Amino acid sequence: MSKRIDVKNFNVYYGDFLAVEGVDMVIEPRSVTALIGPSGCGKSTFLRTLNRMHEVIPGARVEGHAYMDGQDLYGPDVDPVEVRRQVGMVFQRANPFPTMSIADNVLAGVKLNNRRMSKGDAADLVERALRGANLWNEVKDRLDRPGSSISGGQQQRLCIARAIAVEPQVLLMDEPCSALDPISTLAIEDLITELKQDYTIVIVTHNMQQAARVSDTTGFFNIAGTGKPGKLIEMDATERMFSMPKEKATEDYISGRFG
Ligand SMILES: Nc1ncnc2c1ncn2[C@@H]1O[C@H](COP(=O)(O)OP(=O)(O)OP(=O)(O)O)[C@@H](O)[C@H]1O
């Protein structure tokens, strides 16, 4: 299921504003890639281009190529809706549909994709996705309760269940733990480590310890000043990035001297 992403010579714009410039990046399958960097350097912007969510903002566009197993996600024949099915996304704030039941929340993305299924198949899928998100045991007796009736950490895992229920190839996560307590954060990190056996995972995080704990590869974005574009400064195996980065800006950032 897992796929390789290869971004080449990529520029990302909001209208005339060049937000991210000149990114070349390879993201390996069955691995976790962490994107780090100071606020405003374009991490979220770049992440959203990988499932074509960026262009839903009026005037927003990209230049360059983003290949997924060789297929250009921005090719002329590519349907953005299909890209979003293959490349799932989890956001900073858990956003389950509050009045929809836990089970229906899991199925929401699948139903959006117009897949018809029997009650039994739907129940199986709900269980599989909730088990995959490490939430099944906590909610199996109250699947008909509203999505808002569980804790914040559980809601975030519910959103992960919703994302994996459509069987994506890639999972993008934008600061998925920033609103969570340390215990829920560790639960999500454990889950990420499990999920990487099946998925390509890209996670944006401000938490250096988290990047060091969960990721195999780390990319550092930086920005030269307000109004300037964000750039990918350096990308390497996480261990190397945190022990002997090549660039001084990377070292300053990860050691907390900047950003
Ligand atoms: N919808 C938008 N329209 C115009 N400019 C935007 C929009 N969203 C973000 N930007 C700009 O793009 C740049 C990158 O923003 P982005 O949100 O990607 O940064 P980030 O690295 O994710 O920051 P943070 O760590 O604070 O989340 C910023 O200058 C921001 O103001």
Ligand SMILES: [Mg+2]
């Ligand atoms: Mg962001």
